[in-house]
Amino acid sequence: xxTRRIIPCLDVTGGRVVKGVRFLDLRDAxxxxxxxxxxxHEGADELAxxxxxxxxxxxxxxxxxxxxxxxxxxxxxxxxxxxRVIDDIRRMLNAGADKVSINTAAVERxxxxxxxxxxxxxxxxxxxxxxxxxxxEERWELFTHGGRRPTGIDAVEWGVKMEMAGAxxxxxTSMDRDGTRDGYDIALTRAMSxxxxxxxxxxxxxGNLEHLYEGFTDGGASxxxxxxxxxxxxxxxxxxxxxxxxxxVPVRL
Amino acid sequence: MIAIIDYGMGNLRSLQKGFEKxxxxxxxxxxxxxVASAGKIVLPGVGAFRDCMRxxxxxxxxxxxxxxxxxxxxxxxxxxGMQMLFTDSSEFGLHRGLGVIPGHVRRFxxxxxxxxKRLKVPHMGWNQIRLLGDNPLFQGIDEGSDLYFVHSFYVIxxxxxxxxxxxxxxxxxxxxxxxGNIFATQFHPExxxxxxxxxxxxxxxx
Numbered sequence: 523x524x525t526r527r528i529i530p531c532l533d534v535t536g537g538r539v540v541k542g543v544r545f546l547d548l549r550d551a552x553x554x555x556x557x558x559x560x561x562x563h564e565g566a567d568e569l570a571x572x573x574x575x576x577x578x579x580x581x582x583x584x585x586x587x588x589x590x591x592x593x594x595x596x597x598x599x600x601x602x603x604x605x606r607v608i609d610d611i612r613r614m615l616n617a618g619a620d621k622v623s624i625n626t627a628a629v630e631r632x633x634x635x636x637x638x639x640x641x642x643x644x645x646x647x648x649x650x651x652x653x654x655x656x657x658x659e660e661r662w663e664l665f666t667h668g669g670r671r672p673t674g675i676d677a678v679e680w681g682v683k684m685e686m687a688g689a690x691x692x693x694x695t696s697m698d699r700d701g702t703r704d705g706y707d708i709a710l711t712r713a714m715s716x717x718x719x720x721x722x723x724x725x726x727x728x729g730n731l732e733h734l735y736e737g738f739t740d741g742g743a744s745x746x747x748x749x750x751x752x753x754x755x756x757x758x759x760x761x762x763x764x765x766x767x768x769x770x771v772p773v774r775l
Numbered sequence: 776m777i778a779i780i781d782y783g784m785g786n787l788r789s790l791q792k793g794f795e796k797x798x799x800x801x802x803x804x805x806x807x808x809x810v811a812s813a814g815k816i817v818l819p820g821v822g823a824f825r826d827c828m829r830x831x832x833x834x835x836x837x838x839x840x841x842x843x844x845x846x847x848x849x850x851x852x853x854x855x856g857m858q859m860l861f862t863d864s865s866e867f868g869l870h871r872g873l874g875v876i877p878g879h880v881r882r883f884x885x886x887x888x889x890x891x892k893r894l895k896v897p898h899m900g901w902n903q904i905r906l907l908g909d910n911p912l913f914q915g916i917d918e919g920s921d922l923y924f925v926h927s928f929y930v931i932x933x934x935x936x937x938x939x940x941x942x943x944x945x946x947x948x949x950x951x952x953x954x955g956n957i958f959a960t961q962f963h964p965e966x967x968x969x970x971x972x973x974x975x976x977x978x979x980x981x
Binding site for chain 1: 786792793821823894896898899900902903921926963965966971972
């Protein structure tokens, strides 16, 4: 049986992992390769790197981080942030990434996702959907530019459109929950998962292991992404998986 | 020396580093001549069947590969590199493969249900293999081991005797095969941590 995936996410800038709340108050939190190796030993199913630097020299640094990680860690690696043209994807794949996640560039030019999927395959084309609930309604708006810019586009409709364009997976982040530790936006996750036939990765808001369980069961997510709880060693990935297994979620141990 | 065929599809670096990690020498090559001089051959591949076959042909690899396989050189096909061994694939229309293993490549059915839930396609993530028969690639690999998969199509060999492992995702499909010097896996050993590295080591030792 296909197991549900746990994906630790590392925010990277200037070649270092940083932690903050909503990109503010960033603190140095270690070497990405060392942290990736730790997660590897703990049994992570995949790794995600989010490049939170916007500048082009920052991207070269990121490529180097991917290159060094891929030498040491043999599991699927997704890189997001600043992927805007086909050459960005090629560079990351050549460095050893398996998937890239595309956010702003997909909205600015939806054909980019189609071109990426045709050139490199759907399996490596992840579309990152950053969504915020429309106040008082059961729908969500798509945001770009690291969650700063509203688009007026319905997030779930956008997910459907991206699946049709060739996306192999949706990385769904609730902007309302990100950094709050209140748990995933389950209604959002469920709405997206039900609307799509490709896997949905839940992201944003994990504060405890129960939240992971809810993401898989109530939310219908194929994978759960989390940063802080693993990063600050509140739980190891192994502990998270043992907990999920005990509650009947199929995981790889 | 192990030659990893580079025909412009996907991440080959992990594969090379995987072999390096287990102490085997592997080179990434886009030169068809290297296929003739290599001791072993690995054909990776991600993306679409049609594009992979086209790139393989344009790179001048088809005949050297067929010759090397016929000469009995150990060969490992991974993911699309497995699928391309077959007669044809129905991905984006019907396309001919290398025809080394008689059989077909087909998409997972629509609306597969497991535990009352509709299964997502692609089949993406870690799933278990059930081993069939004896096979040097699986030396020291436990029954039910988890391997990393990412694919929407799967192979159906005409001769079930070549099936080396099966996996269940809505349906039960052939997740690895072995026929003489030919080995192939639908999963990615280079992305499957210790279990996958052990398979690369086994292949290097054949």
